[in-house]
Amino acid sequence: MADYIVELLNVTKIFPGVKALDNVSFNLKAGEILALLGENGAGKSTLMKVLSGVYTKDSGLIKVFGEIVEGLTPKKAQDLGIAIIHQELNMCSHLSVAENIFLGREIVRNGILAQKEMNAEAKKILDSLSLDIDPETIVGTLPVSKQQMVEIAKALSTNAKILIMDEPTSALTAKEIEELFKIIRKLRDEGRGIVYISHRLEELRYIVDRVTILRDGQFIKTMDFKDTDMREIISLMVGRDIKEKYPRIECGVRKKIFEVKNLNAGRMVRNINLELYEGEIVGIAGLMGAGRTETSRAIFGADPKDSGEIWLHGRKVTINSPADAIREGIVVVPEDRKKYGLCTKLSIKNNISLPNLNRLIMFLGYINKKQENIMSQTAVDNLKIKLTSADANADSLSGGNQQKVVVGKWLANNSKIIIFDEPTRGIDVAAKVEIYNIMNQLKRQGIGVLFISSELPEILGISDRIIVMCDGRITGEMLASEATQDKILELATKFETKLA
Amino acid sequence: MESKRKNVLHQVLSIRGMGQVVTVSAGLLVLCVIFGALNPNFYSGRNIANLLRQIAPFIIVGIGQSYVLITGNIDLSIGSVLGMSCMISATLMTKGVNPWAASLITMIACIMVGFINGGLVSGFKLPPFIATLGTMTVARGIAQLVNNNMNTDAIGESANGFRNFFYYGKTLSLYNTVWVALALWLVFNFILSQTKVGRHIYAIGSNIEAAKLSGVNTAVTTTIAYIVSAFCAGVTGLITCATGGLGTMDAGTSYELYAVAASVIGGVSTLGGQGILLGTIVGACVWGVMQNGLQFVGAPVALRNIVIGIIVIVSVLADVIVRSGKGKKSITRFLGVSLKIK
Numbered sequence: 144m145a146d147y148i149v150e151l152l153n154v155t156k157i158f159p160g161v162k163a164l165d166n167v168s169f170n171l172k173a174g175e176i177l178a179l180l181g182e183n184g185a186g187k188s189t190l191m192k193v194l195s196g197v198y199t200k201d202s203g204l205i206k207v208f209g210e211i212v213e214g215l216t217p218k219k220a221q222d223l224g225i226a227i228i229h230q231e232l233n234m235c236s237h238l239s240v241a242e243n244i245f246l247g248r249e250i251v252r253n254g255i256l257a258q259k260e261m262n263a264e265a266k267k268i269l270d271s272l273s274l275d276i277d278p279e280t281i282v283g284t285l286p287v288s289k290q291q292m293v294e295i296a297k298a299l300s301t302n303a304k305i306l307i308m309d310e311p312t313s314a315l316t317a318k319e320i321e322e323l324f325k326i327i328r329k330l331r332d333e334g335r336g337i338v339y340i341s342h343r344l345e346e347l348r349y350i351v352d353r354v355t356i357l358r359d360g361q362f363i364k365t366m367d368f369k370d371t372d373m374r375e376i377i378s379l380m381v382g383r384d385i386k387e388k389y390p391r392i393e394c395g396v397r398k399k400i401f402e403v404k405n406l407n408a409g410r411m412v413r414n415i416n417l418e419l420y421e422g423e424i425v426g427i428a429g430l431m432g433a434g435r436t437e438t439s440r441a442i443f444g445a446d447p448k449d450s451g452e453i454w455l456h457g458r459k460v461t462i463n464s465p466a467d468a469i470r471e472g473i474v475v476v477p478e479d480r481k482k483y484g485l486c487t488k489l490s491i492k493n494n495i496s497l498p499n500l501n502r503l504i505m506f507l508g509y510i511n512k513k514q515e516n517i518m519s520q521t522a523v524d525n526l527k528i529k530l531t532s533a534d535a536n537a538d539s540l541s542g543g544n545q546q547k548v549v550v551g552k553w554l555a556n557n558s559k560i561i562i563f564d565e566p567t568r569g570i571d572v573a574a575k576v577e578i579y580n581i582m583n584q585l586k587r588q589g590i591g592v593l594f595i596s597s598e599l600p601e602i603l604g605i606s607d608r609i610i611v612m613c614d615g616r617i618t619g620e621m622l623a624s625e626a627t628q629d630k631i632l633e634l635a636t637k638f639e640t641k642l643a
Numbered sequence: 644m645e646s647k648r649k650n651v652l653h654q655v656l657s658i659r660g661m662g663q664v665v666t667v668s669a670g671l672l673v674l675c676v677i678f679g680a681l682n683p684n685f686y687s688g689r690n691i692a693n694l695l696r697q698i699a700p701f702i703i704v705g706i707g708q709s710y711v712l713i714t715g716n717i718d719l720s721i722g723s724v725l726g727m728s729c730m731i732s733a734t735l736m737t738k739g740v741n742p743w744a745a746s747l748i749t750m751i752a753c754i755m756v757g758f759i760n761g762g763l764v765s766g767f768k769l770p771p772f773i774a775t776l777g778t779m780t781v782a783r784g785i786a787q788l789v790n791n792n793m794n795t796d797a798i799g800e801s802a803n804g805f806r807n808f809f810y811y812g813k814t815l816s817l818y819n820t821v822w823v824a825l826a827l828w829l830v831f832n833f834i835l836s837q838t839k840v841g842r843h844i845y846a847i848g849s850n851i852e853a854a855k856l857s858g859v860n861t862a863v864t865t866t867i868a869y870i871v872s873a874f875c876a877g878v879t880g881l882i883t884c885a886t887g888g889l890g891t892m893d894a895g896t897s898y899e900l901y902a903v904a905a906s907v908i909g910g911v912s913t914l915g916g917q918g919i920l921l922g923t924i925v926g927a928c929v930w931g932v933m934q935n936g937l938q939f940v941g942a943p944v945a946l947r948n949i950v951i952g953i954i955v956i957v958s959v960l961a962d963v964i965v966r967s968g969k970g971k972k973s974i975t976r977f978l979g980v981s982l983k984i985k
């Protein structure tokens with residue numbers, strides 16, 4: 144067919160030990176939004192990185208606008224009209240918004256940077272995204288969701304004909320997502336081709352025309368979105384049927400195990416009171432920036448507290464550092480796994496054993512390597528972590544599998560309270576269910592689970608009780624059986640409407 | 644009128660990195676007042692002129708090191724390249740080569756070291772600390788080799804023009820050395836703040852991956868930074884040669900660290916991505932004033948070293964505390980987490 148603007152034919156990409164792409168073929172038309180779907184590690188990002196010149200293919204053919212291209216580099220891809228928003232934020236945090244948007248294609252007049260001109264251009268692009276950001280703001284000072292929007296603005300500013308978005312919404316608020324979808328649809332109507340990668344399958348119906356599914360580095364199927372349904376998509380992605388997206392278990396609420404009293408820590412944690420009973424999962428809902436992460440960090444001792452008490456099994460505990468918290472068995476699975484959850488340059492095995500070294504140490508501080516292997520193997524098996532070797536660097540794993548490693552290191556620690564901060568961000572459906580099952584299993588064992596999430600369906604589907612936060616405060620609490628999306632949203636925006 | 648003035652002030656202060664420059668400038672003033680009070684001759688025209696001439700080399704090597712630090716790397720070879728430059732130029736001149744031709748040949752040699760540094764770090768991905776530690780040793784070896792492991796003889800009468808240009812001469816009542824430093828500063832400040840290369844230098848230091856994915860040629864840009872650093876060290880070597888009128892093999896020892904000090908006192912981050920060359924000038928002044936001032940009030944060398952070392956730590960610490968607004972936090976953490984500050 145002539146109207147394909149991108150054709151990838153039998154592309155293979157091999158990393159040491161992994162065939163990330165195995166003879167994959169892929170195409171994209173002008174004026175369509177194509178969802179590229181697959182489990183964690185299926186090869187979606189790799190395929191798009193090959194197309195945008197970040198990785199070089201080992202074999203296969205790349206055609207852009209009908210022409211065969213060889214020796215792609217990021218720069219060359221840019222010149223061909225391909226823009227990509229990478230899965231991980233890629234901003235120069237010390238530079239301004241405008242400087243980031245124009246990085247690599249600065250406007251230069253007589254050898255001098257045309258700063259005013261670039262600021263004005265950037266302003267226009269930001270306005271078109273309804274983004275009220277001063278182009279001279281330093282990117283590092285913006286909240287993550289705004290940084291993500293700047294990243295999107297940067298891609299749009301290239302006026303690309305082919306736009307690749309690798310999980311653009313995982314860090315955005317509901318309002319920003321809505322805004323983004325409007326723009327994506329507009330871009331499609333202008334005749335651009337858009338590749339959209341996401342693990343939030345509920346989003347697809349708002350924008351997607353066609354889906355292409357990969358599994359284990361292989362092409363599985365491509366089909367029009369209107370001719371299929373979620374069930375089929377999921378089973379093609381996973382290779383089997385998933386019975387329940389939100390498996391819930393009931394095990395009867397028993398005694399109180401954990402309590403936070405009048406916790407204060409800076410502006411984003413104000414007078415937090417919460418209780419956790421044996422046999423329940425407590426969800427903490429709220430918008431991005433509601434202070435949920437800050438609360439978990441204060442409980443964990445990662446940030447200093449101004450005041451407040453923490454009680455565990457009826458005993459007041461003193462937590463001034465993460466080491467104190469870990470000793471008491473209170474742990475956090477943090478939201479930004481690359482930054483806070485993993486030592487990416489250490490092996491998977493070493494990451495899992497890091498907080499558990501006390502149990503592995505023999506005489507003279509010698510680490511029992513055999514026990515360490517067993518510990519890591521247990522975690523890998525329990526969580527079905529997909530890896531080539533436990534000795535590989537943690538950053539060689541796909542996003543979802545990295546997240547499992549973080550969970551794994553705490554499970555090996557016999558923790559009593561586990562705070563999950565956005566544990567399913569960027570994780571595929573099947574792995575999500577696995578994480579829910581893990582939480583359920585913990586709940587059954589009597590381990591307290593606090594579950595922070597911005598995705599309302601999973602909060603509603605998995606928690607027994609829901610606490611809503613807004614602007615550093617708790618604005619409401621309800622049983623999951625009584626909760627609705629609207630109720631939660633109202634509480635989550637309680638102070639926002641007043642500000643606006 | 645008032646509001647307009649405020650506006651200009653606001654604009655100046657909003658320039659990135661200006662905060663630290665203003666704080667350090669204030670510190671510099673305080674230092675000058677203290678030294679002046681301890682010995683009024685500190686303010687004499689002669690001492691000021693000498694002081695500025697002493698500061699100039701720190702500014703020049705500071706510029707080079709700042710370039711490299713902003714890319715998130717470090718250049719330990721500066722002092723040795725300085726020594727190499729001093730020895731090569733002096734040796735050539737004693738052999739009768741025209742001083743300007745000798746300078747040109749010397750600079751080419753220095754730039755080659757910068758090129759090699761850049762290649763090792765950005766091409767072969769060696770850790771910058773190791774790569775430049777290696778070239779530091781090699782360059783010092785070359786400095787010793789060129790005149791058979793001896794300092795050179797005096798470079799003689801024919802080099803008087805050269806010595807005037809770099810050291811003895813005055814233009815508009817300032818020593819030429821100061822003018823050389825200012826000229827280099829103007830050029831390199833322009834490149835860093837107003838051109839694409841400069842922007843890319845900041846981008847690499849801030850997030851090299853993001854820069855690469857945006858199409859920035861990170862290898863070339865990093866190499867340029869190292870070449871600038873070697874170039875600056877080379878010029879300083881010529882100044883040293885002009886100063887003494889001969890080549891000394893150990894010229895420039897420790898200068899790479901003085902250059903780091905000038906940069907970080909002025910607000911350049913050793914982690915990359917941050918700092919401006921105006922800060923480097925102020926930092927170099929602090930460094931020079933401390934050296935000169937302590938000598939002037941008769942402090943023994945040992946005390947001078949201790950005081951200057953503390954100054955470096957304090958100025959960077961002050962910056963960290965001010966910038967993060969976490970002063971209280973990091974201090975509590977340092978003193979022991981359980982300590983409560985009310």
Ligand SMILES: Nc1ncnc2c1ncn2[C@@H]1O[C@H](COP(=O)(O)OP(=O)(O)OP(=O)(O)O)[C@@H](O)[C@H]1O
Pocket residue numbers: 158159161162163181182183184185186187188189190230539540541542543544569571
């Ligand atoms: N730089 C790399 N080095 C080695 N292996 C890699 C690298 N990048 C990806 N891989 C491997 O290639 C496979 C495909 O990874 P890829 O990131 O493309 O998955 P994905 O479909 O984008 O997953 P996710 O949904 O988690 O983002 C994985 O097995 C991963 O471990």
Ligand SMILES: [Mg+2]
Pocket residue numbers: 187188189230309542
């Ligand atoms: Mg991916």
